[in-house]
Amino acid sequence: xxxxxxxxxxxxxxxxxxxxxxxxxxxxxxxxxxxxxxxxxxxxxxxxxxxxxxxxxxxxxxxxxxxxxxxxxxxxxxxxxxxxxxxxxxxxxxxxxxxxxxxxxxxxxxxxxxxxxxxxxxxxxxxxxxxxxxxxxxxxxxxxxxxxxxxxxxxxxxxxxxxxxxxxxxxxxxxxxxxxxxxxxxxxxxxxxxxxxxxxxxxxxxxxxxxxxxxxxxxxxxxxxxxxxxxxxxxxxxxxxxxxxxxxxxxxxxxxxxxxxxxxxxxxxxxxxxxxxxxxxxxxxxxxxxxxxxxxxxxxxxxxxxxxxxxxxxxxxxxxxxxxxxxxxxxxxxxxxxxxxxxxxxxxxxxxxxxxxxxxxxxxxxxxxxxxxxxxxxxxxxxxxxxxxxxxxxxxxxxxxxxxxxxxxxxxxxxxxxxxxxxxxxxxxxxxxxxxxxxxxxxxxxxxxxxxxxxxxxxxxxxxxxxxxxxxxxxxxxx
Amino acid sequence: xxxxxxxxxxxxxxxxxxxxxxxxxxxxxxxxxxxxxxxxxxxxxxxxxxxxxxxxxxxxxxxxxxxxxxxxxxxxxxxxxxxxxxxxxxxxxxxxxxxxxxxxxxxxxxxxxxxxxxxxxxxxxxxxxxxxxxxxxxxxxxxxxxxxxxxxxxxxxxxxxxxxxxxxxxxxxxxxxxxxxxxxxxxxxxxxxxxxxxxxxxxxxxxxxxxxxxxxxxxxxxxxxxxxxxxxxxxxxxxxxxxxxxxxxxxxxxxxxxxxxxxxxxxxxxxxxxxxxxxxxxxxxxxxxxxxxxxxxxxxxxxxxxxxxxxxxxxxxxxxxxxxxxxxxxxxxxxxxxxxxxxxxxxxxxxxxxxxxxxxxxxxxxxxxxxxxxxxxxxxxxxxxxxxxxxxxxxxxxxxxxxxxxxxxxxxxxxxxxxxxxxxxxxxxxxxxxxxxxxxxxxxxxxxxxxxxxxxxxxxxxxxxxxxxxxxxxxxxx
Ligand SMILES: [Zn+2]
Numbered sequence: 001x002x003x004x005x006x007x008x009x010x011x012x013x014x015x016x017x018x019x020x021x022x023x024x025x026x027x028x029x030x031x032x033x034x035x036x037x038x039x040x041x042x043x044x045x046x047x048x049x050x051x052x053x054x055x056x057x058x059x060x061x062x063x064x065x066x067x068x069x070x071x072x073x074x075x076x077x078x079x080x081x082x083x084x085x086x087x088x089x090x091x092x093x094x095x096x097x098x099x100x101x102x103x104x105x106x107x108x109x110x111x112x113x114x115x116x117x118x119x120x121x122x123x124x125x126x127x128x129x130x131x132x133x134x135x136x137x138x139x140x141x142x143x144x145x146x147x148x149x150x151x152x153x154x155x156x157x158x159x160x161x162x163x164x165x166x167x168x169x170x171x172x173x174x175x176x177x178x179x180x181x182x183x184x185x186x187x188x189x190x191x192x193x194x195x196x197x198x199x200x201x202x203x204x205x206x207x208x209x210x211x212x213x214x215x216x217x218x219x220x221x222x223x224x225x226x227x228x229x230x231x232x233x234x235x236x237x238x239x240x241x242x243x244x245x246x247x248x249x250x251x252x253x254x255x256x257x258x259x260x261x262x263x264x265x266x267x268x269x270x271x272x273x274x275x276x277x278x279x280x281x282x283x284x285x286x287x288x289x290x291x292x293x294x295x296x297x298x299x300x301x302x303x304x305x306x307x308x309x310x311x312x313x314x315x316x317x318x319x320x321x322x323x324x325x326x327x328x329x330x331x332x333x334x335x336x337x338x339x340x341x342x343x344x345x346x347x348x349x350x351x352x353x354x355x356x357x358x359x360x361x362x363x364x365x366x367x368x369x370x371x372x373x374x375x376x377x378x379x380x381x382x383x384x385x386x387x388x389x390x391x392x393x394x395x396x397x398x399x400x401x402x403x404x405x406x407x408x409x410x411x412x413x414x415x416x417x418x419x420x421x422x423x424x425x426x427x428x429x430x431x432x433x434x435x436x437x438x439x440x441x442x443x444x445x446x447x448x449x450x451x452x453x454x455x456x457x458x459x460x461x462x463x464x465x466x467x468x469x470x471x472x473x474x475x476x477x478x479x
Numbered sequence: 480x481x482x483x484x485x486x487x488x489x490x491x492x493x494x495x496x497x498x499x500x501x502x503x504x505x506x507x508x509x510x511x512x513x514x515x516x517x518x519x520x521x522x523x524x525x526x527x528x529x530x531x532x533x534x535x536x537x538x539x540x541x542x543x544x545x546x547x548x549x550x551x552x553x554x555x556x557x558x559x560x561x562x563x564x565x566x567x568x569x570x571x572x573x574x575x576x577x578x579x580x581x582x583x584x585x586x587x588x589x590x591x592x593x594x595x596x597x598x599x600x601x602x603x604x605x606x607x608x609x610x611x612x613x614x615x616x617x618x619x620x621x622x623x624x625x626x627x628x629x630x631x632x633x634x635x636x637x638x639x640x641x642x643x644x645x646x647x648x649x650x651x652x653x654x655x656x657x658x659x660x661x662x663x664x665x666x667x668x669x670x671x672x673x674x675x676x677x678x679x680x681x682x683x684x685x686x687x688x689x690x691x692x693x694x695x696x697x698x699x700x701x702x703x704x705x706x707x708x709x710x711x712x713x714x715x716x717x718x719x720x721x722x723x724x725x726x727x728x729x730x731x732x733x734x735x736x737x738x739x740x741x742x743x744x745x746x747x748x749x750x751x752x753x754x755x756x757x758x759x760x761x762x763x764x765x766x767x768x769x770x771x772x773x774x775x776x777x778x779x780x781x782x783x784x785x786x787x788x789x790x791x792x793x794x795x796x797x798x799x800x801x802x803x804x805x806x807x808x809x810x811x812x813x814x815x816x817x818x819x820x821x822x823x824x825x826x827x828x829x830x831x832x833x834x835x836x837x838x839x840x841x842x843x844x845x846x847x848x849x850x851x852x853x854x855x856x857x858x859x860x861x862x863x864x865x866x867x868x869x870x871x872x873x874x875x876x877x878x879x880x881x882x883x884x885x886x887x888x889x890x891x892x893x894x895x896x897x898x899x900x901x902x903x904x905x906x907x908x909x910x911x912x913x914x915x916x917x918x919x920x921x922x923x924x925x926x927x928x929x930x931x932x933x934x935x936x937x938x939x940x941x942x943x944x945x946x947x948x949x950x951x952x953x954x955x956x957x
Contacts, residue, residue: 048557048679048798051675054712086813267793269849
């Protein structure tokens with residue numbers, strides 16, 4: 001779309017499953033993985049006479065999410081009934097929010113741009129249909145689980161930015177512990193609206209809605225496809241139909257839904273079973289205070305206060321647990337100013353590399369951040385070499401011991417005593433008279449093999465730069 | 480059957496037993512099955528419960544405020560393990576998976592649930608004639624309607640099958656049948672009684688309440704079923720007053736307004752006369768009678784027939800034949816199955832209201848109907864608030880007519896709807912209202928009058944109604 005005469009406008013509607021003990025309107029457990037229809041009650045299966053009662057925990061989590069997304073919380077919001085017949089919807093209406101949502105006017109910074117969030121509202125999830133050969137079964141375990149819907153303004157200008165926005169959104173929600181946001185598992189779902197219009201025009205074109213995208217990559221691919229499809233139609237002078245299209249992952253294309261399936265008049269009206277939801281200012285302030293430091297301000301602090309480069313700071317902050325690991329280790333550094341860069345690169349390369357190959361993450365690693373700080377301290381103080389540190393790290397990872405202990409037990413401490421080094425160097429010169437002779441005649445390259453001799457003799461424990469320096473000192477004295 | 484107070488004394492003193500009270504009730508029910516006021520009778524269960532109560536009394540334990548008293552409940556209230564049909568073919572075999580809060584409360588005070596009473600299908604009707612289980616007959620005159628929708632609950636009490644019953648009132652469904660059958664019935668303030676476990680008709684208007692032979696019994700039942708319920712977010716958090724205990728007392732100086740709009744030609748002469756005569760008694764008892772005006776009353780029916788069907792259309796959407804209830808197989812897709820089940824399961828009055836409700840909520844009509852009706856509802860509420868600045872209670876006919884004949888209005892829907900013209904306003908405003916029998920017309924049919932009060936004024940209503948009831952009864956004896 002780079003050289004196109006059209007520009008893209010995208011709006012995203014994201015559903016995120018809230019982490020809570022219970023469902024939104026009944027007190028059934030809110031979790032996944034249980035046997036079908038074991039986490040249900042009369043309320044969440046739509047029995048006659050049952051009434052919804054909004055769970056405080058769900059409301060607080062939704063407020064938390066909205067605050068993390070810089071939204072203004074509405075003191076009064078209203079639950080409404082969104083009506084349509086579908087077998088996974090026990091009451092044949094979904095309790096959602098419509099005219100008065102929980103929160104409005106937030107934003108996310110993605111790729112250096114502020115993207116406006118129009119609204120965040122609460123609603124209940126539907127059950128799950130399980131299709132078998134000739135029958136369809138319904139599992140209501142998920143029915144009534146708390147969701148928030150986050151609606152962006154139509155301000156996203158490319159599929160890449162859409163994906164960037166989603167990653168940021170997920171990062172913030174996970175950081176704030178309101179959701180797992182796992183797109184593959186369905187705890188985060190995304191629908192998109194996309195339209196094209198002429199670059200010089202400010203009037204938005206006809207939009208299509210794209211659904212069924214189950215990963216960030218799918219969102220990017222689906223929207224790229226949809227933008228190209230619309231562009232081709234427009235270039236041919238054809239019209240865009242306002243419709244819902246489903247992303248077909250296997251065939252890499254979007255396809256229109258049958259219009260019958262999408263022609264909905266939801267007949268929203270305020271749910272008379274639920275009084276307006278009131279969120280007091282004091283509650284909002286309490287939650288605001290309890291919010292963790294979010295990635296954007298962490299990155300800023302790491303770069304400013306600690307002097308870490310932007311790339312490393314971003315990588316450290318990718319996950320909340322990673323940032324916590326780093327900050328924990330950082331607090332135990334002896335020389336924070338000098339050690340911090342080494343520490344961040346150790347986390348971002350060695351540790352993350354190890355985690356990747358072993359399929360671990362910050363939530364389940366056994367490594368103590370204090371040990372990693374100690375390892376960096378040992379390197380900084382010259383007690384061990386970088387090469388040795390890698391070996392020690394291996395042992396730390398496998399045996400869960402602290403580096404000091406490993407160094408002592410295995411006699412791995414680096415030899416850096418002046419006298420000891422001098423003795424070793426003199427022996428090296430004595431036993432390699434040819435190399436020493438060559439050096440004295442000006443072929444200084446022979447210093448390498450001499451250093452190597454010392455290192456071999458000491459099984460790598462000598463401080464190589466000290467050896468190098470001492471050898472030169474002795475030989476130069478002989479000149 | 481004797482009233483609750485007398486029966487309770489007899490059971491506690493050992494002059495009779497809970498079992499024999501229940502047996503008497505069951506015998507009466509069987510001998511008068513032609514009234515068709517019952518859908519299900521819990522013979523075995525109620526006898527078991529009664530003997531438990533007798534055991535308790537023998538052991539000197541407290542059997543509860545209603546220990547051993549047989550009580551009927553409307554068949555839109557759920558009792559775990561028992562059928563709750565809502566008098567609809569849709570739910571004719573539906574077994575309740577849980578128990579309604581009101582039923583729990585009755586049971587925990589020792590009441591014996593004798594069975595479920597007939598009603599208009601899903602509480603939609605004013606005559607007891609829309610039931611899928613056949614019409615209920617008025618014990619006063621079996622060719623006449625007992626009123627509706629709590630037709631069976633009113634008829635069962637009036638016939639003496641049970642001393643008291645529960646009904647639900649969305650637009651007059653307790654008060655109008657109480658008036659037609661000549662008993663007492665109260666719709667409490669919206670939120671006083673939990674709606675949990677009562678199949679809804681219109682959630683913002685529905686309120687369950689007691690029907691009984693006397694004001695005192697009515698108060699005794701309300702005292703048991705009232706109270707905040709964490710399962711109902713619209714129930715009011717407040718301590719329940721001792722309604723029955725505080726019932727006797729002077730009504731000196733109580734200001735009572737009679738709205739002129741309720742006393743015009745549309746109201747039968749005999750009804751007007753009886754109401755005015757009762758007002759005379761109230762005055763004699765020291766109350767101050769005033770004529771007031773509630774001009775918005777004339778819009779109540781129109782407002783009601785937008786809001787109630789709108790809510791009902793959504794409330795009844797869950798009856799799709801998928802999870803429970805009548806399930807028809809269209810041989811086609813999901814929506815066709817749902818359509819087939821609902822076509823077969825619902826009666827025509829229910830269908831009419833679902834269509835009305837769907838229509839007024841549809842895009843393009845929502846603003847013109849639903850929103851406008853909500854605004855009018857607010858005006859009606861305000862009109863009552865203004866009235867209650869001038870008077871303490873409002874006294875008016877419950878229905879413009881006495882019991883009409885079976886089949887008399889089924890052909891004219893509008894006429895049927897208009898028979899609720901005096902009861903609907905209290906539901907729209909959410910205020911409490913109680914029907915009290917105030918005499919008979921020339922055909923010896925009961926005339927009912929209602930007291931309407933401000934929010935949570937049940938105690939005052941009971942006290943004034945009790946005073947009037949006493950006077951009327953003593954003058955009848957003379
Ligand atoms: Zn549940």
